[in-house]
Amino acid sequence: xxxxxxxxxxxxxxxxxxxxxxxxxxxxxxxxxxxxxxxxxxxxxxxxxxxxxxxxxxxxxxxxxxxxxxxxxxxxxxxxxxxxxx
Amino acid sequence: xxxxxxxxxxxxxxxxxxxxxxxxxxxxxxxxxxxxxxxxxxxxxxxxxxxxxxxxxxxxxxxxxxxxxxxxxxxxxxxxxxxxxxxxxxxxxxxxxxxxxxxxxxxxxxxxxxxxxxxxxxxxxxxxxxxxxxxxxxxxxxxxxxxxxxxxxxxxxxxxxxxxxxxxxxxxxxxxxxxxxxxxxxxxxxxxxxxxxxxxx
Amino acid sequence: xxxxxxxxxxxxxxxxxxxxxxxxxxxxxxxxxxxxxxxxxxxxxxxxxxxxxxxxxxxxxxxxxxxxxxxxxxxxxxxxxxxxxxxxxxxxxxxxxxxxxxxxxxxxxxxxxxxxxxxxxxxxxxxxxxxxxxxxxxxxxxxxxxxxxxxxxxxxxxxxxxxxxxxxxxxxxxxxxxxxxxxxxxxxxxxxxxxxxxxxxxxxxxxxxxxxxxxxxxxxxxxxxxxxxxxxxxxxxxxxxxxxxxx
Numbered sequence: 001x002x003x004x005x006x007x008x009x010x011x012x013x014x015x016x017x018x019x020x021x022x023x024x025x026x027x028x029x030x031x032x033x034x035x036x037x038x039x040x041x042x043x044x045x046x047x048x049x050x051x052x053x054x055x056x057x058x059x060x061x062x063x064x065x066x067x068x069x070x071x072x073x074x075x076x077x078x079x080x081x082x083x084x085x086x
Numbered sequence: 087x088x089x090x091x092x093x094x095x096x097x098x099x100x101x102x103x104x105x106x107x108x109x110x111x112x113x114x115x116x117x118x119x120x121x122x123x124x125x126x127x128x129x130x131x132x133x134x135x136x137x138x139x140x141x142x143x144x145x146x147x148x149x150x151x152x153x154x155x156x157x158x159x160x161x162x163x164x165x166x167x168x169x170x171x172x173x174x175x176x177x178x179x180x181x182x183x184x185x186x187x188x189x190x191x192x193x194x195x196x197x198x199x200x201x202x203x204x205x206x207x208x209x210x211x212x213x214x215x216x217x218x219x220x221x222x223x224x225x226x227x228x229x230x231x232x233x234x235x236x237x238x239x240x241x242x243x244x245x246x247x248x249x250x251x252x253x254x255x256x257x258x259x260x261x262x263x264x265x266x267x268x269x270x271x272x273x274x275x276x277x278x279x280x281x282x283x284x285x286x287x
Numbered sequence: 288x289x290x291x292x293x294x295x296x297x298x299x300x301x302x303x304x305x306x307x308x309x310x311x312x313x314x315x316x317x318x319x320x321x322x323x324x325x326x327x328x329x330x331x332x333x334x335x336x337x338x339x340x341x342x343x344x345x346x347x348x349x350x351x352x353x354x355x356x357x358x359x360x361x362x363x364x365x366x367x368x369x370x371x372x373x374x375x376x377x378x379x380x381x382x383x384x385x386x387x388x389x390x391x392x393x394x395x396x397x398x399x400x401x402x403x404x405x406x407x408x409x410x411x412x413x414x415x416x417x418x419x420x421x422x423x424x425x426x427x428x429x430x431x432x433x434x435x436x437x438x439x440x441x442x443x444x445x446x447x448x449x450x451x452x453x454x455x456x457x458x459x460x461x462x463x464x465x466x467x468x469x470x471x472x473x474x475x476x477x478x479x480x481x482x483x484x485x486x487x488x489x490x491x492x493x494x495x496x497x498x499x500x501x502x503x504x505x506x507x508x509x510x511x512x513x514x515x516x517x518x519x520x521x522x523x524x525x526x527x528x529x530x531x532x533x534x
Contacts, residue, residue, distance in 0.1 A: 006394070
């Protein structure tokens with residue numbers, strides 16, 4: 001199963017952030033690459049959803065839904081711009 | 087309140103034997119590939135499996151050395167936390183007992199570590215006593231990379247996220263610490279018969 | 288848009304299936320009547336959720352095929368081993384209910400005010416959001432020059448063929464068939480690659496904006512080829528579907 005991209009988690013991001021996020025620019029905390037969230041490499045076929053930096057492959061976002069609550073880990077992102085700035 | 091989608095159902099699979107399917111699971115005929123990252127490809131010439139403890143390597147086997155150990159063929163049911171189960175899967179691998187018997191070891195827990203950085207934690211007693219293998223053949227053929235090849239941990243009595251793909255070793259611990267999915271809320275133990283999917287279950 | 292919830296955009300609603308059109312043997316367009324649709328922008332998608340009698344749920348995303356202002360529709364390709372798509376293409380009937388939410392997506396969108404020449408690259412069912420963009424272009428009277436290069440397995444697999452054949456006024460549509468082509472075929476054959484794009488894509492000097500959509504491997508190849516032709520990466524927008532053409 002090939003990975004998707006950040007477009008595929010558009011709805012999930014709205015759930016979590018309350019705003020449209022696919023056009024928001026993020027910075028990878030490992031390699032410094034910047035780009036829209038839509039460009040992240042997304043794996044959804046797992047116990048959770050994982051987004052990786054397209055350049056270095058490190059995990060920048062993890063989403064796990066436990067009993068209706070989504071746990072969000074953005075520790076792999078050095079920064080995430082303002083929603084709606086795209 | 088979601089409406090029922092007329093005529094929609096899960097992928098059909100043959101009815102399982104009563105009592106063989108853990109609660110909340112459904113039977114699948116396929117073998118879904120679940121992954122959180124790209125498939126690693128470590129050349130066998132570079133591959134090793136290690137037992138470590140506090141930064142020290144207690145024992146290590148190259149691919150050839152692993153293949154030279156006594157191996158077992160087992161047929162087991164497997165249960166994924168995403169609710170699919172598969173009966174009578176056939177594997178061949180080296181029992182974790184065989185590996186641990188060859189090293190001095192202590193500790194009560196292990197953290198399995200893998201190519202790609204994945205980790206998962208288990209009590210030592212759940213990978214011993216004939217309950218776990220380092221498996222390298224599935225269904226009579228070499229384990230495919232997307233299913234964890236060249237070798238994965240196989241611990242069928244727990245949810246299948248504990249059967250770590252692309253396993254490279256076990257780190258012995260005194261205390262139980264959460265691995266990758268456990269850190270995000272998956273259950274520390276993961277017994278499908280008690281439906282221990284998430285922390286607190 | 289600031290981080291405030293917009294009624295009807297973030298919440299699930301139950302739409303009635305108002306029409307079904309078989310586009311190809313494995314592709315169906317589903318017209319929907321949601322009770323509270325806030326409108327959408329060309330390129331966005333919506334999420335669909337199905338619930339079985341035993342409570343089992345499955346969720347998938349589908350690009351919106353209709354232009355803003357038209358009756359809402361999605362176009363779905365049946366994946367052979369799919370769980371949701373065969374239900375949508377083969378089981379769904381007019382009058383059934385479908386839970387959906389949307390529109391979703393702020394990156395892979397096209398606004399008529401953007402005056403850049405449009406370069407659209409479609410792989411299989413990746414043509415759906417690009418067809419939406421072309422319909423929006425027509426609906427708003429935009430005159431930006433547009434080129435669509437559509438890669439499909441065979442001619443019968445081409446979705447919206449009649450409609451795409453009707454574009455004149457500044458829209459050029461060309462096809463490349465990858466698996467089989469009819470005798471006398473004058474279009475392209477073979478998978479999209481750098482050579483084909485060098486011949487068919489707007490030159491980078493025209494400052495085009497590109498939208499590339501389809502299976503992940505298709506998008507990787509096509510987008511990289513455009514960048515290789517000098518398209519700045521930020522001018523190549525991408526949307527990757529699953530390996531067999533849909534999420």
